[in-house]
Amino acid sequence: MPANFHPVILAGGRGTRFWPLSRKKRAKQLLALDGKETMIQQTVARLMPLAKAKQFWIITNGDLRPEIARQLKRLKPEHIIAEPVGRSTAPAIGLAAFILRRENPDAVIGLFPSDHVVTNEVRFGEILGEGIEIAAAGENIVVLGIEPSRPETGYGYIEVGSLASGNARHVLRFTEKPNADRAAEFVRSGNFYWNSGMFLWSAKTLTNALTEHLPKTAGLLEKIAAEYGTRKFAATFKRLYPRCEDISVDYAVLEPRSAKGEQESRIFCLRADFGWNDLGSWTALHEHHVGKSTPADGNLVSSKGIFTLNASGNYVHSPEKFVAVVGVNDVVVVDTEDALLITTRANSQDVGKVVKFLDKKKLKKLV
Numbered sequence: 001m002p003a004n005f006h007p008v009i010l011a012g013g014r015g016t017r018f019w020p021l022s023r024k025k026r027a028k029q030l031l032a033l034d035g036k037e038t039m040i041q042q043t044v045a046r047l048m049p050l051a052k053a054k055q056f057w058i059i060t061n062g063d064l065r066p067e068i069a070r071q072l073k074r075l076k077p078e079h080i081i082a083e084p085v086g087r088s089t090a091p092a093i094g095l096a097a098f099i100l101r102r103e104n105p106d107a108v109i110g111l112f113p114s115d116h117v118v119t120n121e122v123r124f125g126e127i128l129g130e131g132i133e134i135a136a137a138g139e140n141i142v143v144l145g146i147e148p149s150r151p152e153t154g155y156g157y158i159e160v161g162s163l164a165s166g167n168a169r170h171v172l173r174f175t176e177k178p179n180a181d182r183a184a185e186f187v188r189s190g191n192f193y194w195n196s197g198m199f200l201w202s203a204k205t206l207t208n209a210l211t212e213h214l215p216k217t218a219g220l221l222e223k224i225a226a227e228y229g230t231r232k233f234a235a236t237f238k239r240l241y242p243r244c245e246d247i248s249v250d251y252a253v254l255e256p257r258s259a260k261g262e263q264e265s266r267i268f269c270l271r272a273d274f275g276w277n278d279l280g281s282w283t284a285l286h287e288h289h290v291g292k293s294t295p296a297d298g299n300l301v302s303s304k305g306i307f308t309l310n311a312s313g314n315y316v317h318s319p320e321k322f323v324a325v326v327g328v329n330d331v332v333v334v335d336t337e338d339a340l341l342i343t344t345r346a347n348s349q350d351v352g353k354v355v356k357f358l359d360k361k362k363l364k365k366l367v
Helices: 039-051 065-071 089-103 121-136 180-189 203-213 215-226 235-242 247-258 282-292 345-360
Strands: 005-010 055-061 080-083 108-111 140-144 157-165 168-175 192-202 266-272 300-309 314-324 331-335 338-344
Touching: 005 089, 005 140, 039 065, 039 108, 039 121, 039 314, 055 065, 055 089, 065 080, 080 089, 089 108, 089 192, 089 203, 089 215, 089 247, 108 121, 108 203, 121 140, 121 192, 121 266, 140 157, 140 203, 140 247, 157 266, 168 247, 180 192, 192 203, 192 247, 203 215, 203 247, 203 300, 215 235, 215 282, 247 266, 282 300, 282 314, 282 331, 282 345, 338 345
Parallel strands: 005 055, 005 108, 055 080, 140 266, 300 314, 314 331
Antiparallel strands: 108 192, 140 192, 157 168, 157 192, 168 266, 331 338
């Protein structure tokens, strides 16, 4: 167990593409979509062999913090921080970095989304161990890259260059969500990986990078971090954090840093061959479960009873009812107490638009 490793888990998202199960106060990361434990519980559990409970940090929001604290009783409550307003990943991870830097500039920080699936946790630990060593060795940034299985347009891509050391390759550039043609070109080239959103760096490295590339926000975060642990923290956080730029760490740090060149950027990519899935939609969840259980008809139904006839590839969630699926293919149906979603697997990425509509109409009970 690396003594100096601090996992920071970002858990502020709403998971709108998993509506109607995912809601503001019980978002995707707080749901048990892949087993008995929730997504955030699984995330913490797979990192526990690498860090003590007191070394974990969670960045979330006020709606989700009470339930996260309830689900993660082993973690220090003061390490579960609720943003006063939503900001993207750069301010969130930056705040943790500035807080940790005050205690130990050499602390290695791992940034992890709260809602990913990893099937090979032993391999996950091995790759992270290698990445932690690289991050601790200097002003280095490590990104975990997923070998693409298809020309996916919903992910960012990492172009890698020459071998650095061990399994790490130098990073040439980052490309955000390309169109279908470019994605296909990337996959054919063989030297692009999907950006998993998992990064490793020392507190010193990250705070220096933010100060260089995002100076206004870095200054605000440093002032907030200076009050952490005091009576002034909550008020300072509430006052200054809304003034931070709403920008991802990819855009704020990784892209400008990679522009320095393959050697100068000191960004390294490790191939994350540990069975990864970000479960980004109902379709992705269907494919994940079908891949594990391989039902002959491809139907995945959660119900009190089931009848199927001339139906295949469907995802149905209606745990309190008997479900009959007749003569339909590739449909998604999610039934809750107050809402019913009906879509197709091909269109499940658009479910987030339902939440935008509900927000616009101020139908708060449904979000």
